[in-house]
Amino acid sequence: MVQILELHLKNYRQYEGETTIDLRTTPEKNVNIIEGQNGAGKSNILNAITLCFYDEEIHQEATGEELETLSYVSESVVEGLSTGDSARGYVEVHLGEDNPDYIFKREFETFKVPNGHNDQTYDIELSRRVGNQYEIVTDPQTTLNQLLPAEVRDYFIFDGEALTEFFEGGYKDRVRNGIIDVSHIGVLNSGIDHVEKVRDEIQRKAKNVEGEAAEIQERIETLENELSNLEGKKATLETEKTEVENEIARLEKKLRGASDQGVQDLIQQRDDLREDIDDFDSRIETTKQDILNELRQAGPAVYAMDALDYTVDQLKTLESKGKLPPKIQDWFIDELIEQGECICGADITEGGETHEHLKELKSTMSNVSTDNVEGKTEIPHIIQDGNQGAETIREYRRRLHELKEKLESKDQDLSEVKNKLKGTDIPDDVDVGELTSQLDDLEEDKEDLIQEIGRQDAKIEDKNKDIRSAESQLDEELRKEDRHSDIVTQKDFATRAVDDMKNIKEKILSQIRTETEENLNKYFNDLIWKDDKYTISLDEDYSVEVQGPDSPDNRIGSLSAGEKQVLALSFMAALSDISGFTAPIVIDTPLGRISGNPKKLIAQNLPDYLEDTQMTFLMTDEEYTDEVQGLMKHRVANEYQLHYADGTTEVTSYE
Structure with a gap:
């Protein structure tokens, strides 16, 4: 078990002087507790670790002030400096199992300047244990990337309270990025990019050819430039959509801060109606798909019903005239004549009446189309299936009509609730009406952006088809001359390599998504405080559905702040569990x-x-109550308290 054995701080923020925090744990007692009031420096323990590893502090608020306005070196030390002087400090993290195998260190310096200060950080340093000695590592970043690379750090070191907002607007991108981060496909992506560039270079060799091939190559380059422009527009639209979603989340949070119970009831009604509308939208789309599927099966028979009925009538007429015998194979008649005895026991003597009748029947059969014989048997079944399919389609259409009516009713109810919220005026409280109006405008902007992104997707798909078609034409032209065969062969090989790598990538992401879903279910149901078991689905588009035992509806939009925090915490645990890294976990404000x-x-x-x-x-101290301490004590290896006074924090063992 790789762990943070010790954390050493010198003149870092409110930790004036030298501070050492022993964090050694055992498999039986694998938990450390560092407890302190807000502003005592609790979050700066987290920041110290990320500053050392990544030259970045992830928790950006401190006692109501922006952290970036404060100096790295302890304020009391900086205050004692003269203008132009500086002071240094450092953060040192010891990593290992029983003894430090890696000692990471980052120094920083604060310069006193007129009316303020300037901070500077220095490159990370690493001492690695070799036998009983420590040696300086010349490339510490490579070792850090092997232990805890930056792209997965957020699943090991994070602010627990901030997780409440993880599953707010735009969360699907965060979920997707998390899946990608832990999938280790960086090398694969680099390989795909490299081979695509090689393939493009091979194709550009066609510039050296003449005639039709050269013209096609120029057209491909024009199409690729147009495609690049379309993809750029889409990326801009997606960025705008994310910004709108973040603003919606911010305003929603502000709106939910209203103290009036009537407003809270209206917000809950609005949320419930939105869930109902999403459910009806989903059911309507499912019903439409059912209709399409049924049309594919029964459509040909339904559309040809008049012709089928006419054919049946014609076959009946043939049968009444004796021109359509029953479906009997002629070889069966030959066998009866040869045996001289019918299956009923009657004698079939040559020249006899029965013998002559069978010969006549065989002669009649030879003049009847096999298709007519088959049609007599099969067409009634086709008609029956077509009628059943038509009735099924009619039932689906009735259901679709009912769903649309219910959806329309829910839409009207939602409009009424929003109008009530817009008309709410509570002095000395949240401006409910203005916030609701702003949210309505933002939701419309979001819908417009979604539609525009969809239109860009369609244009991008069309452009890709044009490029593929032009590339096929180019290949045909190049194959006409043997001297260009190398270009075609190399390009085909590169294309197959890219396709294979992309398929491997999709399979890896699909597998990771499945494993994440399984772990997400496990951890959420382990951590959630309710007896009922929940089912959590992680869909292909990276949307998350939370279904309770009593309802199939997706409840993610109506989860409480605590439930959302547990869901996000479970997601982080799921990712860290499958990431392949055995790094220690540090969580600020988990409860x-x-x-x-x-x-x-x-x-x-x-x-x-x-x-x-x-x-x-x-x-x-509000999280780590006596009761919580009692419940966790059997797993706790170290307990510390932070005592803050006169701008300085002291770390002591828990009393």
């Missing part, structure tokens, strides 16, 4: 949005949610 009995149950389960992993929880 920040959770209170009452749920807090007790999560505290009881939290230490066990990732086995064989060192976990350090940075908690406020």
Whole structure:
């Protein structure tokens, strides 16, 4: 179990002087607790680790001030400097199992300038243990990338309270990015990019040819430029959509802060109606697909019903005239005549009446089309299937009409609730009416952007088809002359290589998505405080559905802040579990949005949610209550308290 054995701070933020925090744990007691009031420096423990590893502090608020306005070096030290002087400090992280195998260190310096200060950080340093000695590593970043690369750090070191907003607007991109981050497909992506560039270079050799091939190559380059422009427009639209979704999430959070109970009831009605509308939209789309599927099966028979009925009538007429015998094979008649005895026991003597009748029947059959014989048997079944299909389609259409009527009713109810919210005026409280109007405008902007992105997707697909068609024409032209065969062969090989690598990539992402879904279900149901079991689905478009035991509806939009935090925490645990890295986990404020009995149950389960992993929880005194302490104590290796006074924090063992 790789763990943070020690954390050394010198003059970092409020940790004036030298501070050492021993974080060694055991498999049986794998949890550290660092408890402190808000502003005591709890979050800066998290920041110290990310500053050392990644030259970045991820928690950007401190005691109501922006952290970036404060100096890296302790304020009390900087205040004692003269203008032009500087002071240094550092953060040092010892990593290993029993003894430090890696000692990472990053120094920083603060310069006193008129009216303020300037900060500077230095390159990360690494000492690696070799035998009983430590040697300086010349390329520490490579080693860090092997232990805990930047792209997966957010699934090991994170702010628990901020997780509440993880599944707000635009969360699908965050989920997708998480899947990609832990899938280790970076090398594969690089390989795809490289081979695509090689293929393009091979194709550009066609510039050296003449005639039709050269013209086609020029057309391909024009199409590729047009495609690049379309993809750029789509990327801009998606960025705008993300910004709108983030603004919607911000305004929603502000709106939910209204203290009036009537407003809260209206917001809940609005959320419930939105869920109902999403459900009806989904059912309508499913019913439309059912109709299309049934049309594919029964459509030919339904559209040809008049012709089929006419054919049946004609076959009946043939049969009444004796021109359409029953479906009997002529070889069967030959066998009866040869045996001289019917299956009923009657004698078939040559020249006899029965013998002559069978010969006449065989002669008649030879003049009847085989298709007519088959049609007499099969067409009634086709008509029956067509009639059943038509009735099924009629039933689907009735269902579709009912769903649309219910959807329209829900839309009207939603409009009424929104109008009530817009008309709400509560002095000295949140401006509910203005926020609701702004949210309506943003939702319209979001819908417009979604439609425009869809139109860009269609244009991009059409452009890709044009390029593929032009490339096929180019290949045909090049194959006409043997001297160009090498270009075609090399390009074909590169194209197959790209396609194979893309297929491998999709299979990897699909597998990781499936594993994430399985782990997400496990961790959420382990951590959630309710007895009922939930089913969580992670779909191909990276949307997440949370279904309760009593309803198939997706409840992700109506989860409480605490439930969303648990869902995001479970997602982080799922990703860290399958990432392949055995890094320690550090969580700031893991129980920040959770209170009452749920807090007790999560505290009881939290230490066990990732086995064989060192976990350090940075908690406020409101989180780490006596009850929570009692529930977690059996897994706790170290407990520390942060004491803040006169701008300086002291770390002591828990009393």
